[in-house]
Ligand SMILES: Cc1cc2nc3c(=O)[nH]c(=O)nc-3n(C[C@H](O)[C@H](O)[C@H](O)COP(=O)(O)O)c2cc1C
């Protein structure tokens with residue numbers, strides 16, 4: 001960490017390069033380094049204990065001078081945590097436990113591979129040694145997220161060693177604010193927080209807007225269920241966000257910035273606070289940054305964890321210390337934002353792209369992606385997919401490539417049904433669009449959106465009506481209630497969908513849902529209400545038959561909606577093995593050793609345990625929907641006579 005010459009402020013690009021050389025001169029690139037993921041996902045798997053065990057082992061084996069240990073941010077493949085990568089060979093170990101520490105340290109020193117800790121490719125059954133060869137990583141292009149695994153986020157020296165803060169240095173010493181802005185415009189960078197607004201043009205609006213002071217803000221609210229891209233970037237590489245933010249501040253002439261991060265992200269708060277302090281000590285923040293005469297300060301603002309607070313005007317109201325509610329945007333926040341001053345708000349990932357663009361040039365950035373969507377996007381790939389985690393892919397990759405090549409397909413040989421992109425206000429995309437190119441415009445054409453990068457995969461056992469109800473339920477709870485169309489519209493939608501999944505739906509409900517959607521999207525105060533109908537509209541568009549089945553036949557084709565599903569035991573197949581009876585948590589099954597079992601429908605909670613537990617060779621428990629349960633045999637006919 002910061003042990004350099006009394007942490008004097010760096011006053012010029014030359015001094016920055018000298019510092020980088022000084023840091024590099026003290027590091028041996030061939031020295032084994034054990035990089036252990038300490039992101040929140042691996043933390044939950046016990047990475048702290050693995051780290052402690054590794055440190056103890058290094059000491060015990062007397063290898064302090066020969067083996068380094070680095071605690072890094074999230075590597076992406078969180079599902080296989082705790083992840084450990086041994087540099088310089090980039091040997092990747094998965095599911096590492098504290099008891100593996102001695103072997104890991106020894107093998108790092110001796111440059112050997114521990115076979116049993118390697119990732120096994122489920123399709124080929126082969127073990128994969130190097131991280132870049134694991135299919136989950138192989139098809140990614142981790143230009144933004146890739147450094148997470150190379151640095152300790154609490155060490156600014158790690159960040160500088162990679163050549164970072166050089167974009168800030170270049171911008172301040174070699175480029176005018178206009179030139180930086182033009183570079184960002186030419187790169188085609190669009191906001192990664194949802195709307196996809198071109199970043200450079202937003203900066204131009206704020207730069208040109210009258211009023212002082214001007215503010216720059218990082219949106220790290222990230223309220224989408226299942227999404228954690230921004231958290232992982234903020235936890236794992238906070239300096240990249242700070243560097244981008246400072247460059248943006250230079251462009252628009254801002255001297256004060258905010259990082260809005262939700263309180264539920266304690267590690268992100270901690271790491272970005274450390275980063276701000278270190279950047280200040282080195283002279284990347286504060287007065288006269290890198291001797292350029294430019295001053296800029298940053299504060300962390302902890303949000304109270306409401307989905308609506310991620311919306312631009314609500315976030316700014318919260319920053320002012322008031323209740324985070326949106327306001328009408330006749331005037332954009334870029335012109336009249338925090339304290340009615342011109343304010344640029346960008347997403348974490350948007351800011352983290354800026355140093356890359358300045359260092360590598362607009363052409364390089366624009367060479368990645370599609371005509372209208374440049375660069376890469378980080379997605380949180382979750383749901384019914386074999387490999388879950390964070391994936392960074394070039395814009396223009398297909399949904400199929402993400403789900404099958406990176407995600408490894410659907411678990412247990414089940415069939416793919418749909419993928420939800422864009423968070424709760426996104427849409428549900430069916431199988432026939434799996435070859436759609438993933439970019440801002442193509443997803444919007446399908447009625448969904450890129451959003452901030454949530455991607456939830458669903459298999460054949462998912463009921464899309466229930467999924468639409470889930471998201472409407474979430475948005476209904478998260479609506480601030482300030483405007484009527486959103487507040488009342490969502491509540492009414494929830495009631496209608498609740499009725500449908502309970503088999504109480506009416507034919508005219510579909511029309512009502514469509515009408516509510518129309519009003520909400522036109523008349524809501526902010527994008528929460530305006531986009532809230534997307535899950536309903538896309539499921540109606542692509543899965544109308546399922547709505548009909550629920551309403552007209554009282555049938556849930558996926559056997560998910562409990563009120564429409566029943567379980568009974570086929571008397572001709574029951575072997576009275578007692579398994580379902582013993583495992584039924586509701587004690588709804590009666591029977592005996594030689595007696596056909598019967599499910600008491602009045603006690604059954606439809607948990608499906610009996611169905612799952614019945615041995616496949618018997619297949620006696622039947623799951624039905626949309627048809628009546630056959631009556632059980634009379635008591636006297638339930639005895640099973642077994643052959644001697
Ligand atoms: C209800 C709602 C929640 C939002 N939450 C977030 C969020 O958590 N993070 C984010 O970056 N943008 C969020 N947005 C989008 C922001 O309003 C804004 O467009 C974005 O932060 C701008 O940054 P960008 O141009 O870099 O995408 C949300 C929008 C709405 C309507």
Ligand code: FES
Nearest residue numbers: 039041042074078
């Ligand atoms: S938290 Fe370790 S890989 Fe994501």
